[in-house]
Amino acid sequence: MKPRPLPKTVAPLPDELLSGWLSRLAAANYCDDAELLAHIEIDTTHGSSLDFNIDAAAVDKISGAARTDPNTVRSLAFSKMTLSETLLTARVPFQSCRECSRRGLSLKQWRRAWAFDCQVCGTRLVQTLGKPGDEQLSEKLRNRARRGAGVLECAARSGCTKRFRRAMRAVTFAMSLKSCHGEPLFALQSHKQEVRLFCLAAIDAAQYRPLVKAAISSSSIDDYARVALLRAFEKEPRLLAAVDLIAQRRARSIGPMAAESHN
Ligand SMILES: [Zn+2]
Numbered sequence: 001m002k003p004r005p006l007p008k009t010v011a012p013l014p015d016e017l018l019s020g021w022l023s024r025l026a027a028a029n030y031c032d033d034a035e036l037l038a039h040i041e042i043d044t045t046h047g048s049s050l051d052f053n054i055d056a057a058a059v060d061k062i063s064g065a066a067r068t069d070p071n072t073v074r075s076l077a078f079s080k081m082t083l084s085e086t087l088l089t090a091r092v093p094f095q096s097c098r099e100c101s102r103r104g105l106s107l108k109q110w111r112r113a114w115a116f117d118c119q120v121c122g123t124r125l126v127q128t129l130g131k132p133g134d135e136q137l138s139e140k141l142r143n144r145a146r147r148g149a150g151v152l153e154c155a156a157r158s159g160c161t162k163r164f165r166r167a168m169r170a171v172t173f174a175m176s177l178k179s180c181h182g183e184p185l186f187a188l189q190s191h192k193q194e195v196r197l198f199c200l201a202a203i204d205a206a207q208y209r210p211l212v213k214a215a216i217s218s219s220s221i222d223d224y225a226r227v228a229l230l231r232a233f234e235k236e237p238r239l240l241a242a243v244d245l246i247a248q249r250r251a252r253s254i255g256p257m258a259a260e261s262h263n
Contacts, residue, residue: 009066013105015119018046018054018076019104025066027104041063052078052091082159087185088113088152093187095125103199113188114153116146116200129191134173137197143196148204154189167203174202 001171012021019033027038027128034045040061044050050058053075063070078089086142091112097110109115110125117124125144146172155163180187180195190196 004065005067006036007066009068012068012072012076013120015107015109016076017051017106017108017111019051020104022050022062022074023106024046024104029191045111050077050094072203076108078111082156084159084161084164085112085158088156088188090189092192093128095127097121097123097125099123110152112156113185114156116149127191127193127196137194141197141201145200145203148200148202151203151207166206170202171199175198185195 010021010028012025022036023033026033029036031039037044039048042050042061042261054074059073061069063069063073066073083090090113093106093110095110095115096106097120100107100118100123101122103122107118108192109119115125133208137247152167155167163251168184171187175181175187175195176183177197180190180199184199187195187199190199
């Protein structure tokens with residue numbers, strides 16, 4: 001037996017995320033998410049568990065209760081992504097648009113590691129858990145990060161593993177300069193605005209000039225950076241040799257103290 005249709009329905013907006021739309025649906029019907037899902041007879045208390053994995057039965061129940069086309073309901077969940085897109089799509093919210101959130105909106109776009117400005121209103125996205133006060137970050141860094149985000153999006157959408165690897169290598173290196181440990185994918189979804197922007201900016205920098213050269217000349221290299229370097233370039237011995245050469249020359253020009261740290 002199908003659940004009764006809800007008294008009120010709301011039309012999904014373009015690119016709206018399923019769980020966000022379900023929350024708006026719940027609010028329109030004066031209940032919370034868990035009550036809504038119980039009414040629709042879906043065995044979960046959080047709509048977010050459906051965002052990445054919704055079966056035909058759940059689509060049917062929601063579409064009936066909300067009087068909305070099943071294909072529209074299905075399109076609100078993430079599906080048919082390239083491997084790079086999947087890796088760069090956050091399972092939990094890490095950034096949002098302040099303007100649109102106030103109106104109860106939640107977009108799929110915000111989950112993408114490459115999303116920078118809100119596609120609905122153009123406002124720059126902000127970290128969900130981050131501290132406010134990122135205004136001290138320079139305009140130059142922000143602009144460069146915005147360009148890097150564009151490069152990352154092209155790499156992910158094209159499904160080109162070479163471009164994706166190149167972007168991740170830039171991120172790995174940027175992380176080493178920020179003494180940020182862990183996986184590049186997580187750094188791109190970092191709640192620290194500075195880390196995320198720096199990593200995106202590095203993707204842009206890697207487009208125009210040898211990344212390593214740029215990085216070495218902008219910051220002295222420590223042991224962690226050295227390990228990150230090896231990790232980032234392990235499959236490219238020639239590139240690593242070139243990096244080593246730059247590091248050695250630089251060490252010689254700085255003096256014995258610096259040279260020791262490279263050995
Ligand atoms: Zn917005």
